[in-house]
Amino acid sequence: MTETLFRGARLLDPASGLDTTGELLVRDGAIADLGQALGRPDGAEVVEAAGLCLAPGLVDLRAATGEPGAEYRETIASLAEAAAAGGITTLCALPDTDPPLDDPALVQFILRRGEATGSIALLPYAAATRGCEGKEIAEYGLLREAGAVAFTDGRRAIASARVMRLALSYARAFGSFVVQHPEEPTLAAGGAATEGELATRLGLPGIPAMAEALMVRRDIALARLTGGHVHFAHVSTAAALAEIRAAKAEGLAVTCDTAPPYFDLNETAIGDWRTYAKLSPPLRPEDDRQAVAAALADGTVDAIASDHQPRDADDKRQPFAQAEAGGAGLATLLAVTLARVHAGELSLLHALDLLTARPARLLGLPVGRLSRGAPADLVLFDPERGWQVKAGQLPGKAQNSPFDGRALEGRVVGTWKAGRRVFGA
């Protein structure tokens, strides 16, 4: 029997609304008790946490691994290291790897590799279509049995309305949902930045921002038609959020997430050809950034995901249009989200809700909360501690942070997975 007692921490549980200074006792990997003055059981390790926040470990809805196929960018081991440093204890991995995760054996492979890290619950999505090619739907039943958390083609939009209809419809039989990269691909083809004045000045091929809302609108109509559940990933525009808000008001099974770059940065971050800020979808004008921040506050957004896309230096040291899109996001997920709290736009509990309980609920997982009997997946952080993001010094392999140079307030001090410390001294 192993026991750990956290003392003097500000306990934050968004699921129950708990926000109080107290103690939390972990026994054998689960939360045994929480409250005031629990007393120290014999042999329990004590973590003095005065002035620090203790919250459920973060649940990241969307991150790419480099494994299998691009281990030079990120392995599952390096991903787990970066996730632990970011306070993430549950992470959903995208299936558009090489080979794509469209077979039950591949899903099981990822699960086994995740277990081997011992520090993270790595939950693979399976491909929504075979080979993530957008043509035929994959074996959702068998893939679910193998442990797939849901279905998506990752960075690729499911372009065909017919295929999307079938996917949404068929996924219902297995109580699952389909995650869409909301971008009309024929409008986005060849684009490197959001269409507009900046892209015009830089001479970069543009993607009209409405390519996002167009796909969102179509898929909402398909969700209405099929009764299926569609989830839109990394939503980045005011227009798409308005569509999603209306669909939710209508009672459709529509959910969405966004990622820190879309509420913290705008398109000017790519000025001077900064390829680290080349993302997919591309960074947007300031109006859209503000709309995303507002949608965090008003509940339209269901979760904040890291949208981690590991890239190596050679992927990025290219002329802008040729550089690979994607940003590293694990180590900065919490601190960039906390910037919205420090700005007074979100309460701390609300911000943590978007990082823990709500994504957990979306996935139907028993994590993301501080309650007796729940797994002791925990993050301890100092909400005030300042640090600067420095590419080259981030945990894990991927160093391609769009936040390179950004000064942040809020730092993870320790991470526990099922009661075992996986980050911090």
Add this chain to the structure above:
Amino acid sequence: MSFSYPVLPDGHLLAIEGLEPPHIGALLELAESYALLNRSGKTQRDLLKGRTLINLFFEDSTRTRTSFELAGKRLGADVINMSVSTSSVNKGETLLDTAATLNAMHCDLLVVRHGQSGAPALLSQKVSASVINAGDGTHEHPTQALLDALTIRRRKGRLEGLAVAICGDVLHSRVARSNIHLLTTMGARVRVVGPPTLIPAEAGRLGVEVFHDMRAGLAGADVVMMLRLQRERMSAGLVPSPREFFRFYGLDRAKLALAKPDAIVMHPGPMNRGIEIDSAIADDPERSVIGEQVEMGVAVRMAVLDVLARDLRRNA
């Protein structure tokens, strides 16, 4: 001619955007003096003596490369031409490898043309040489805008207040972008004319007036600047056919008649005769200044090399 301040403050010429009127004015003054020198048949072979100029072209170009070569040689530089066939380039990968090679060669002045916007800027961060952008993707072609401005100024005596119509494929044109920045900075009134599929998003935010009707766009213009229409724009479906394009956006006598009677016609070359410009106009010595543009190209490039070499000496 001497300047009390750096004309190109960052030691490179990567773009017109960001240059102030005094910078542009100083470059044009110096270029004017080189134009006179070139016509007199004299040379100034000591200015860049012992300096190495490398023409690094990732895209085919005869005109621009030759112009830089001539400019460098007239100032006494050792000029080397490096053509890197795009097919052998594994994307931009070799770009930085090339930078390392150039550093090892102690190149002083590097003239770069590349198919990707921003490639010269990327190179400038990695090489010790002064970098001159000789055209990058659909971003900028600064020396073209300078030579166009010099040509206009010689013909019209000024830039300020002139109505300049830039016509055709503005969307894909680095020449258009550099000209828009330069001419608006110098107080000209710039119009862009073309079908909506070939006008960049929010072009109006660059300080120009947008016309889709060429007749309206040319009305009262002092300068008509035609752009090259690449054939692949038609295969991409941005323009239905050459004959349709010529009918509505090609420069012919009837459309030119709407401009001022003394309007000049410019083209950065190479021309697609019968697509964007009628041969009769291109070859009309009364209207076309296309030959003079080429002549001014050498003078402008000499001025740019001169100015950057002054900074090289300052830093030496």
